[in-house]
Structure formats: structure tokens, C-alpha cells
Amino acid sequence: MRSDTSGTGVTPPLAPSVPDRLSAPTLAALTALAAAAFITLLTEALPAGVLPALSTDLGVGESAAGQTVTVYAIGSAAAAIPLSAATSTWRRRRLLLITMAGFAVANAVTAVSAHYPLTLAARFVAGVAAGLVWAMLAGYARRLVPGPLQGRALTIAMAGAPLALSLGVPAGTLLGQSLGWRVAFWTMTALAAALALWIAVAVPDFPGQPRGHRAGVARTLRVPGVLPVLCVTLAFVLAHNILYTYIATFLDRLGLGGSVDTVLFAFGVASVAGIVVVGARIDRRLRLLTLAGTVLFAVSATVLALPSGNALTVHAAAALWGLGFGGAASLFQTAVADAAGDAADTAQSLLVTLWNAAIAGGGIVGGVLLDALGPGAFPWSVLALLAPVLAIVTAARRHGFPPSRPGATEPSSPSAR
Missing domain, CATH: 1.20.1250.20 (MFS general substrate transporter like domains)
Structure with missing residues (x-):
């Protein structure tokens, strides 16, 4: 029993405690978000590792093939503000699943395309999906945990980015050089599809913002x-x-x-x-x-x-x-x-x-x-x-x-x- 130290005769309630550790389900959800960050950045950077073969198959110079990275970034930059506003009322998990489907389709089209304009279009679509992912990723991670743990949660969700650069790009490059660049993009398609299943199972859903509140x-x-x-x-x-x-x-x-x-x-x-x-x-x-x-x-x-x-x-x-x-x-x-x-x-x-x-x-x-x-x-x-x-x-x-x-x-x- 707690003693009264206030002099009022009323025992004050305990202050609500904030956990110092993330629960296993929360870690699973944050890891899924980190995997989404991993896929977005790896999809963006992968052409750089397979550029010679990509340019040869598409019948363009390496500088033109390099624009597949540029058009991806342009798609992300162009989409982030208007599409985030347009989808602000959507439920968060549904929107995240739609972006993963966009990655799967765009990478599949890239893998089969023999035409440079079609490849550029697919890369632009992938960039649009990435812009949506990055615009909602931080808010999603922060909503999974109480305030004092939000920075830690966001850091876990962001961990996929450096992992994509340090491990994903070299692995994708090796795969592309060994089995062909198209296999590398088919692998990205499979990863996006698998991640969609993971998100559907492990990531809690949240409502979007009420209309007019953005x-x-x-x-x-x-x-x-x-x-x-x-x-x-x-x-x-x-x-x-x-x-x-x-x-x-x-x-x-x-x-x-x-x-x-x-x-x-x-x-x-x-x-x-x-x-x-x-x-x-x-x-x-x-x-x-x-x-x-x-x-x-x-x-x-x-x-x-x-x-x-x-x-x-x-x-x-x-x-x-x-x-x-x-x-x-x-x-x-x-x-x-x-x-x-x-x-x-x-x-x-x-x-x-x-x-x-x-x-x-x-x-x-x-x-x-x-x-x-x-x-x-x-x-x-x-x-x-x-x-x-x-x-x-x-x-x-x-x-x-x-x-x-x-x-x-x-x-x-x-x-x-």
C-alpha cells in the first residue's frame, strides 16, 4: 500500500509509466516499414549497378540509361506533396499496400521491357510510389509507439535506407552480373509482393486524417x-x-x-x-x-x-x-x-x-x-x-x-x- 505524502489524506494515483522497450509486435511492424524503405531505395539505386547491361539491352548509351535513376527521383519529388494530400483521408495500411503493389508492377514492367520509353515510364511510376512511401513512413512509425519512443521507432523504420546502400545495391549488382539485370528486377518484384503480405499481417492499421484537416x-x-x-x-x-x-x-x-x-x-x-x-x-x-x-x-x-x-x-x-x-x-x-x-x-x-x-x-x-x-x-x-x-x-x-x-x-x- 502507498502512503499519502501530500497531507490531503488522499493517496495520489501513480503516474502512467512509459515502456523503455519496444514490444515484439511493434518491432515486427517497424521492421516491415524498414523493409519498405529498403525496397524503395534499392529500387532507385539498382540501375547504377547494372548500367552497362541495361544500356546494351535497351539500345541506348550509358548516360541515357542512367536517367532511369533521375526519372525515379523526379517521380518521387513530384508525387510527394500532391499525392499525399489527395490520399490523406485513406487508411494508412491500405495506402501502404497499394504502394507495394505499385513497386511490384513497376519492377515487373522494367524486367520485361525492351523499350527505353516504357522503362522510363515504369521507373517514374516506381518513383511516384516511393514518394508516397517516404511521405507516410515517418508518421506511420511514430503512431506505433508512445511519444518518448517515437525517435527510436523512426530510426528503426529508416534503417532500411543505409542497409539498401551498404548491402542491397552490392547484392543486386552481383545478382545482375551473374544472372542478368532482368533477374535482379524480377527479384525486386518478388520482394515487394512478399513485403505486401508481411505488412498485411504485421502492421497495424490507422485511419487517415479527417477531410479538411490537412x-x-x-x-x-x-x-x-x-x-x-x-x-x-x-x-x-x-x-x-x-x-x-x-x-x-x-x-x-x-x-x-x-x-x-x-x-x-x-x-x-x-x-x-x-x-x-x-x-x-x-x-x-x-x-x-x-x-x-x-x-x-x-x-x-x-x-x-x-x-x-x-x-x-x-x-x-x-x-x-x-x-x-x-x-x-x-x-x-x-x-x-x-x-x-x-x-x-x-x-x-x-x-x-x-x-x-x-x-x-x-x-x-x-x-x-x-x-x-x-x-x-x-x-x-x-x-x-x-x-x-x-x-x-x-x-x-x-x-x-x-x-x-x-x-x-x-x-x-x-x-x-
């Missing part, structure tokens, strides 16, 4: 903290994609053209480590983690800017880059959702649009830099973009990147961990 873009941008997070996202992801898109060209300049796979592997493994670190601390150290990730990326770019050409140094720089970038999606999506409040869904669609615009912009800006200044300009451009990122995060202490998330608490005792 915040408009202009109103969302006026919410304190939203615009700083979006600006940071655009600059950070653009910096990443300028270097990542042309990493083979940059390494070739250093005399390390044969080490592209190992450098990207170092980046990918470190990205996974970054996800783990962010997942453990995001609810209580969001601001610190964002600053640390930016600094790590900047240190990596500084090392790469120095003309050493030492393989060990370059691999170490790639690992620092991956460690800083791995948790970026979780940090930015958590920050913008916390800042936006009731306008979180619209803010997420804006972030997805800017993220994909930065992916496409990385290829365009990097190409201009390559033609004008050469590959040596890439790390310097990264540093130029990361300087305002550090300034904005530092200034947005109250709104955008606060020291800790609203409602986050430290574990009450060792036994609760």
Missing part, C-alpha cells in the same frame, strides 16, 4: 522550426549526393578507381553504425547528434580535399562520412515532425520532395562542377554546403533542433533498460 504548405512553412529543418535537409543531402553520385570519378582521379566497391562498403557499414548510435540517443540528444553528424561529414570532406591519394586515408574518410550520414534521415524527419506538430504530414511530404530534389540536384550540380572545375571540386563543394547547415542548426536551438525531443525522458532505473 495543413496547407504555406501554413506549414510558417510554423516555427519547420523552415530551418527543411533548409538543413536540402543542403546536407545535396552535399552528400554531389559526392556520392560521382564517387567513382573522384576516386579515379586519386588513382583508386579499382577501390570503388570497398570505399562504398566502408561508407555503408559506417552508415549502419550511425543508425544504431542515432537510434539509441535521438530522443534525448537530437541537436547534438545533428551537429556531430555534420561535423563528421565535414571532417571527411576535408580529408578528401587534401590530395593524399592514400587508400587507407580515403577509406577512413568514407567511414566518417557514412557515420555522419547514416542517421540523417531519422534526425531530419524527427525534427521536422516535432516542429510541425499537427502539420507533420505536410511537413514530411515537403521534406521528401526536397530530399529527392537534392538527389536529382546532386547529379546536375556535380556534373556542372565536374565540367567546370574537375572532380577535385567535389569535397570543397561539400564543405561550402555544410557551413550553412552548421550555422542553421546552431541558431535553431529553440525551434527546429532543440537539445532534446518534447516529452523525452531518461530511463528511470537500470532495471527499466
